[in-house]
Amino acid sequence: MLNEKIKANHYKFLVHISSHFNCGYEAGSDMTSWVNRDFHTVEEKRKEYIFDDEETGRQKTCYTGMQHNKYYVRNTCSRNEIDKRRYYSMIKMKNYISEGANFVMMRYMVIARYIGTFELSTMYLNGDLCRNIYESKGPRVVKIDGNNVEAYKIHRTIIEECGTVHRIATLFSTHGRIITQEWEGNPFVLNINPKLKLDNAVFLPRFEYEELEENWKNDLGLLAKYTDIKTNAELKCRTYMQDHPEVKEAIADYMQHVLLLKPSKIMEFTCEYFKRYLPLQSYRGNTFSPDEDDLEFYMSL
Incomplete structure (x- = not known):
């Protein structure tokens, strides 16, 4: 060659x-x-x-x-x-x-x-x-x-x-x-020709691994990709909030309830509060065991 x-x-x-x-x-x-x-x-x-x-x-x-x-x-x-x-x-x-x-x-x-x-x-x-x-x-x-x-x-x-x-x-x-x-x-x-001697004593440097979690910002390619994804995500978020004003109203109503009631268990209160926005579950009971199905359905609410 x-x-x-x-x-x-x-x-x-x-x-x-x-x-x-x-x-x-x-x-x-x-x-x-x-x-x-x-x-x-x-x-x-x-x-x-x-x-x-x-x-x-x-x-x-x-x-x-x-x-x-x-x-x-x-x-x-x-x-x-x-x-x-x-x-x-x-x-x-x-x-x-x-x-x-x-x-x-x-x-x-x-x-x-x-x-x-x-x-x-x-x-x-x-x-x-x-x-x-x-x-x-x-x-x-x-x-x-x-x-x-x-x-x-x-x-x-x-x-x-x-x-x-x-x-x-x-x-x-x-x-x-x-x-x-x-x-x-x-x-x-x-x-390969058996008369040729391969130099097995001289190896190329082995791989060196770096923790991306600590060094990814030093890689211009990864940093550029992260910036693009972040910009697109922020743009989608702003666009969604503008197209759905009811989200802002729901958050304002939630904050008003928190400041007024001051719940001691904020996570449980938040879950219960936003459950009302979930779609209604359709009841599908079993004709042969109505009591058990009723119990399971209402316990899941």
């Missing part, structure tokens, strides 16, 4: 991922993607191939490119001779994150120590948009080659338009290096 400079003061990530394996046939995948600092994909090309009995083999490709106010998508399949081209509007692609941007974002989530769940959209190899759900539960200690290493696991769920679900689990070191990646239902697992 390289941080390239295309234009003056416009830095972008160049992400290139290549894999090659043998599942009875030679197969693999390639992906090259240009991603800016906001995780927007400028251009991406993905390819998956397999050389089976046919000499030429089979391959599927998907090209995505950002154009003026739209995304251009082209996907091909050599076996079925498919060459489909389409456009997606920026509104439809507002939550889109490509496969290249996906790896950049997951590394950022690890380094920033993000915990939580959120949903974006991604694109399947056939060019269809899919739901893309991320879940990160924070750091944990795992054992790798007999050593305890602090690591992050991010679960990713991709749901196609047809309803097919794909689940991927990726384990990162605290510095954003991929340790292992697994696909549900797939016997192949991606593992």
Whole structure:
């Protein structure tokens, strides 16, 4: 992964991922993607191939490119001779994150120590948009080659338009290096090169928790939200009092009774006083036991 400079003061990530394996046939995948600092994909090309009995083999490709106010998508399949081209509007692609941007974002989530769940959209190899759900539960200690290493696991769920679900689990070191990646239902697992040494002695600082009850005013975001809620509540209260003058009259009448009678048990007096404003209860007696129902009803008043 390289941080390239295309234009003056416009830095972008160049992400290139290549894999090659043998599942009875030679197969693999390639992906090259240009991603800016906001995780927007400028251009991406993905390819998956397999050389089976046919000499030429089979391959599927998907090209995505950002154009003026739209995304251009082209996907091909050599076996079925498919060459489909389409456009997606920026509104439809507002939550889109490509496969290249996906790896950049997951590394950022690890380094920033993000915990939580959120949903974006991604694109399947056939060019269809899919739901893309991320879940990160924070750091944990795992054992790798007999050593305890602090690591992050991010679960990713991709749901196609047809309803097919794909689940991927990726384990990162605290510095954003991929340790292992697994696909549900797939016997192949991606593992880090065992010759690489993970520095388990150098961990990022652990979480520091602060009591919000004492420090929430120091957080400008929380303070602004509190101020907005308080202002809206005061406005609603004033508006309600203006629209319902009978409330002010009821409070004035209550205060007059308190000053005149001077009750010793103010709470009980207040409850009894305002009971008259409660809606009348409708009596629903039982024909077979009228005495018990009458007693329960009148005791509840």
